[in-house]
Amino acid sequence: MYKREQTRPVKIGKLTIGNGNLVRVQSMTQTRTHDVAATVKQIHELEKVDCEIVRVTVPDMESAKAIKAIKKQIKIPLVADIHFQYLLAIEAAKQGVDKVRINPGNIGGIDRVKEVVKACRQKNIPIRIGVNMGSLEKDLYAKYGKYGVPRVMMESATRHVQILESLKFYNIVVSLKGDNSMIAREAYMLFAKRFNYPLHVGITEAGTLWAGSIKSAVGIGSILSSGIGDTIRVSIADDPKEQVKVGWEILKSLGLRQKGVEIIACPTCGRTEINLIGLAKKVEEIVSKVDAPIKVAVMGCVVNGPGEASFADIGVCGGKNQGAIFKKGKLIKTLKEEELLPVFIEEIKQVLIEKGYGGEVKKLKNA
Amino acid sequence: MYKREQTRPVKIGKLTIGNGNLVRVQSMTQTRTHDVAATVKQIHELEKVDCEIVRVTVPDMESAKAIKAIKKQIKIPLVADIHFQYLLAIEAAKQGVDKVRINPGNIGGIDRVKEVVKACRQKNIPIRIGVNMGSLEKDLYAKYGKYGVPRVMMESATRHVQILESLKFYNIVVSLKGDNSMIAREAYMLFAKRFNYPLHVGITEAGTLWAGSIKSAVGIGSILSSGIGDTIRVSIADDPKEQVKVGWEILKSLGLRQKGVEIIACPTCGRTEINLIGLAKKVEEIVSKVDAPIKVAVMGCVVNGPGEASFADIGVCGGKNQGAIFKKGKLIKTLKEEELLPVFIEEIKQVLIEKGYGGEVKKLKNA
Secondary structure (H helix, E strand, O other), rough: EEEEEEEEEEEOOEEEOOOOOOEEEEEEEEOEEEEOOHHHHHHHHHHHHOOEEEEEOOOHHHHHHHHHHHHHOOOOOOOOEEOHHHHHHHHHHHHHEEEOOOOOHHOHHHHHHHHHHHHOOOOOOEEEEEEEEEOOOHHHHHOOOOHHHHHHHHHHHHHHHHHHHOOOOOOOOEEEEEOOHHHHHHHHHHHHOOOOEEEEEEEEEEEEEEHHHHHHHHHHHHHHHHHHOOOOEOOOOOOHHHHHHHHHHHHHHHHOOOOOOOEEEEEOOOOOOHEEEEEEEHHHHHHHOOOOEEEEEEEOOOHHHHHHHOOOOOEEEEEEEEEEEEEOOOOOOOOOOEEEEEEHHHHHHHHHHOOHHHHHHHHOOOO | OOOOOOOOOEEEOOOOEEOOOOOEEEEEEEOOOHHHHHHHHHHHHHHHHOOOOOEEEOOEEEEHOOHHHHHHOOOOOEEEEOOOOOHHHHHHOOOOEEEEEHHHHHHOOOOHHHHHHHHHHHHHHOEEEEEEOOOOOOOHHHHHOOHHHHHHHHHHHHHHHHHHHHHHOOOEEEEEOOHHHHHHHHHHHHHHHOOOOOEEEOOOOEOOHHHHHHHHHHHHHHHHHOOOOEEEEEEEEEOHHHHHHHHHHHHHHOOOOOOOOOOOOOEOOOOOOOOOOHHHHHHHHHOOOOOOOEEEEEEEOOOHHHHHHOOOOEEEEEEEEEEEEEEEEEEEEEEHHHHHHHHHHHHHHHHHHOOHHHHHHHOOOOO
């Protein structure tokens, strides 16, 4: 049913993206990169929320030269973000960066590109070409017009790719970002039809935390659900940890990654006889530290609840002053409302043990 | 580029969905429907956040008989949600409800369906068939197996549709919901290939506020971006006002609806010289009451900012202790950081006036 576009494998440090490998969540620091202590501190925070690849801006030589010191203190692959200045890319490669983001068409000619390619080839690191809807070549824009923006983005990416291919360099990742989800999706789809380089997916300038999270979920989600995407970055104007959390949630909601407990909860209606929202929030809090990928349902009525949440490993549903616990769609216990939560926690423990996550039991908070 | 599936028009009260009409945002009350005062109060709250269609559960005759009194006090179309009991559908129609949600295959035979159809035909109101991944016919499930769930959903919807079609009743809306976005999307796509009835799109049991919003955005967003959907409902376990807000944000992010100011903000990086997140939050607060659909950008650097946000009506970007204001991608003013916000507000006022939203100027909050 769901088919991911077949892309070629590309190594970024110890990770391989593309070729059906896991879709990876990445983010970017907001520190001055040459401030090694601050940058490492932020990367450590990102590692704690399971950021898997991290990018730093490299706007000057001081930042490029800081890469070795940063690399030594972090666990996840590091990417250098470079605009125009090819010498910074070469220095970043020398310093041991795991990937370079630079657009070969923008750095001042093929001789410079050759030098960058040589440095990346020596270190066996990939180059990400990053096309952005907001900075496209004027000639392409003139050719396809404002309704042809996805085509312009694809052609722009093609130009950059072909420069690298002319040097027999194929260790490439590509992004085609925009702040408009429909346009970005179309651009990614056009590119994926033509090339099999792994794709870095994102919606740029998504906005502030709440609106930006929704916009990113819509945009990145619709691209991923079309089978496209090997790594994602959520660009919301907030703490990068939030970007990582939203990224994971997008992947989880599509079943592309598993991480922690998934809570299924019905939206309640006038049939609901218990405080369902309160119960769902309590359950969410209780399992919030559990890393095992189990599905827990909190449903409002015994009639539809167990059936509609039959995909859940364990579930609870409310009735009149009472509730029931169900497992894989089958009712196993009926209880008074006040007994519901403690018994439910015991059942979650049981599920964790049965599924081989016994070590996670201690992470459950008692209600 | 983006093509919406061509569906037939269906009237729900004063609104028409399908046939390329606006995608409408709907929600559902959580009150006892027979408690008219509580139900009307919640619907009024929903109207304030631009809920466009509202559904109430009708689990008993008392609720069905409350519909006339509710209808009198509200402005938006009202839908009765009925499970199994055909007499409640008939009563709801008599009471003047604008749409009935009932699955004709589940109400105990064709004679009962005929009576429901007769009542709906007399009042010229549509029937929504609501198929849910959690409660599918066992024979279909056995036929297609667990990897064929989208097909099972489509076939299940088809059975219900054909019962109504056999009575020459075509005033139909259909939903094919599930808690799994990939499966739901596939089911909607299969159905849309076969029928042209307008589609009500939703992801069921999406979860609690944060995770559920992201899951709904991914699921509903990916279905809408495939061209499918005439009305949407976000099913998160929280205040239904939140469901409506998320619904609007999904539609806005795809450019399917306009409502209020869209803020484009870059995610900041080590190149950013100002407190961009703080500035973006301030701008968001200032324009939060404005209903005019303008695009406002808050960008971190003068180099890429104006270009990357050239689709914005007005934008601000930060530099070293200073900032600049740009309009449609062109720099118009450079200012000290402390002057930035008041001047920016003046420029937003100007944009509102130029675009014919002068009446909105008073809704701007002063910084």
